[in-house]
Amino acid sequence: MTKIKRNAALLAASAAVLSLAVPLTTATASTTDAPKPPPLDWTTCQGEGLDPRQECATVEVPMDYAAPHGKKITLAVSRIPAENPEARRGALLMIPGGPGGGSLNDPSGKEQKLPQEVRDAYDLIGFDPRGYGRSTPVTCGLEHGDLALTKLRPWPAPDGSVTENMATAQRMADACARNGGELMRHISTANEARDLDRIRAALGERKISAWGVSYGTYVGAVYNQLFPHRTDRIVLDSNDDPDHTRVARGWLAAYETGAEDNFPEFAKWASAPGNPDRLAEKAAEVRPLFLRLAARLDREPIPWPGANPEELNGNVLRQTMLDSLYDPDRYPALARLILSARKGTVPPAPQGPPEAVLQNVVAVGAATMCNDVTWPESPAVYQKGVAESRAKYPLTAGMPRNAMVCAAWPYQPQEPAIRITDRGPSTVLLVQNERDVATPLSGALKLRAALGRRAVMVTVDSTGHDAYLANGNACGDRTVSHFLTTGERPARDLYCDSGSGGAQDAG
Template sequence: MRTAPLYATIGSLVLSALTVTPASAWDGPPAAETRGTAVAAARAAAAGIDFGACPEEEMLPETLKCGRVTVPLDYAEPDGPQIELTVSRVAATGDAAGRQGALVYNPGGPGSSSITFPLLGEMSEWREVARAYDLVGYAPRGVGDSAPLSCQDPAAFAERPTDAPVHPTAADKEKRIARARAYALGCERNAGDALRHYTSLNNARDLDVLRAALGEPELTFMGASYGTYFGALYATLFPSHVRRMVFDSAVDPDPRRIWYRSNLGQSQALESRWADFRRWVAAHHDVYGLGATPEAVQRGYDEVRAEIAARPAGGTVGTGQFQAAFLDAAYYDDYWAMRATALSEYRRGNPEPLIAQASRDAVTAKGDENERAVYTAVECNDAPWPEDFAVWDRDHTALAAAAPLATWHNAFTNLPCAFWPTPRQRPLDVGTRPGELPPVLILAAERDAVTPYEGALELRRRLPGAVLVTERGAGTHGVGGAGNACVDGHLRRYLLTGRTPERDADCAARPEPNAVSLD
């Protein structure tokens, strides 16, 4: 999964043939971890958080305050090694009588930070919520300054250009297998015994310690994308600690889909969203000149890709960077005009917009490598993965025939999990009993490809009393606070009053982007 934005700023017949032996879900967490979480939460409640200036190197405004929360590396041993999580906060701007506590946000990943989230309180869409709540962000374990995880040298991670074959040859696959093995070994070498403790279950436990450190008897939480998954784990583990929860763009929590099948489903769904982008570009042929049909747009894209495979754009953009840039268009339609312009200009002989949009940034290489390391560790640790590459090869070759855009990209991103050096967990069977959880709100875009809509339906089924708000016909990943007045109205009303719609509700999609170009 990739990060879902809070505001505008990753065929069924084929899938039925894809197989992986599912992990058996376990009935609950070990008692030692449950006791350890209670011990850590009690300590955090007593210690609180000493909020002060944020680190200078972060270059954050003075209105944002930062602090640290101590959590056990291993919840089975709460008196063992400890790590610290970085937390940020902007205090509620309203009067004390109207304050409702802290609202904690996680944007997804795994591997993403919400340290800057509290700054959203200055935006008009969030001012009313910011008057009632302390807005709280944090860097989960492994992320940023929170016991940071690294699996390779950031400079090597930012190596350019890179290749990304749509239909890899046997030689391509052997090369990627070698890279995946080396990457997994790098994670083990750098993290040592700590590597196995980067998990979604520990992210949920950390969230409960954070709740206690904030002085909150119950948690008000909003999670997007992957944040919905460990938010659902939290609701399962600590239902009595939940005050209000918003799940934006929900991961399918079915333990049989975590994470191998989830990535296969995402690759298939991204192909449908890519078709939406090509249809939009074709409808604006007068602006971009890329073809009047989706098929013509695809041919032009393929031709540019072939040229870049032979000669990287500007010496920096290979097919790997090219594909990653255009995958953004399948994630967020805010990218549609930018990417269409870049493709159009390249075909006219001007590669500069494409180079600017697709080149990796050396300045952000350390953070980008850290995010990838945490993503890999969490997904590999969370669940069993096929260890025989023949299974990956069979499943992804079959899927790529119908969904070529992201299938092998996803496969090679996750391939270190086939060679992972630490024990894998069995996913928790997410769910609560009727009446065990307060009403919660689920937000979803009907054509979201990063976390396909079926995941929102499955999460609603597993959390009795949950209400689903759907942005019909829309496909941008992350819908809460993204500018749809209908969706944002439901979100704001729930956070401020705790009221959900009486039944599932629909909102019309926001208008598609305007077509603009360098001309």
């Protein structure tokens, strides 16, 4: 594996840690009051393993769009120019997932999987969102223990208590307020969408196309809502529920159904004859085996030197389960952890991203989720939700309805979250795996309904997070590539069957 691929994998894993009609005021409705950015000054990108064609630049944007002539921050932007200038249509913006992820190196990475006709037609554009990576960065300076996945995702105590989660939320929020600086208040989905329009303007494009993945689908939908006549061809891949009253709180809750949708696929794999990591003879035996082991580890954790936390407990096992359901290629790691734990042993401690990177990812993710919408502050709200969730969805043990850092966030949202509507041009193609642990089909259907006539949706008979050119299938990939190349979408929603490789009407 090349260094760029290893780094991309680490950053994708760290971004997955947080993954996750109301009019605007006149002062924040658009970017038109901000000075027009100058043309970009492209230079050689820093970093190893990059395509030599990739160029980098910076765009200056207002830190606060309500004060467009005030303090500025910078956004790091990259591109690989269209490979056939005669066929060039424009720019294809890669909107990363997260919140707390970037796409700056994607033109050298995953974008090279795009078909030749797409790479011929578009400049491939990556960027680091405000607060992240090579853009003006933020950090919360969290304690090492609070960077554990089982802290960042709010797993309750073995008995279901949320007391420790509330204390963790307060400690993390205090650190973000103390160390994050003024920019922490201005990191939000709406401001990222406004930043995208500044990037579009700096590129000199009248309209821009985009491929948004995971959280990037919500960013893309918000951009399309705020700037509908500046969008060309928009692909939203692995789609978030756009409920503007809950936003990331709803995305967290979606893990309940996401785990239930996906665990049966792991169970079938883990019980297949000939599998060297086989856990049981029948698929129906895998779920109770997992639940029994998690409960045992709640009572009797196994020391795990070098891990964070330094023990394999029930919640670490549950979090590993969620991580593994993102991609069937991760099933063996989960099965081997289960096999080791049943013997009272552990594998080597997993390697995480560098702590400085994780600190940055977590800060951007926390700021985005907490600044988008107000979360409840009452422990009773979370305790009730956790109890209900544990009873109905035992795989996730109440975590999806528990308190994150936002329960103690010191700042109020500066504007209402953007409501996605069906008003605007019909320029959107949604692609969605049928079984997705992080952005389940049930949430994607809500985005499809909100967009109405503006969108067409392709549902793919596949398992895992990220569909197009990743965990989807050939039918879905063909449909998206054809849209990007020609602008032609299916006449109606489609279902891409994995068996025949063909498409049929979804209705």
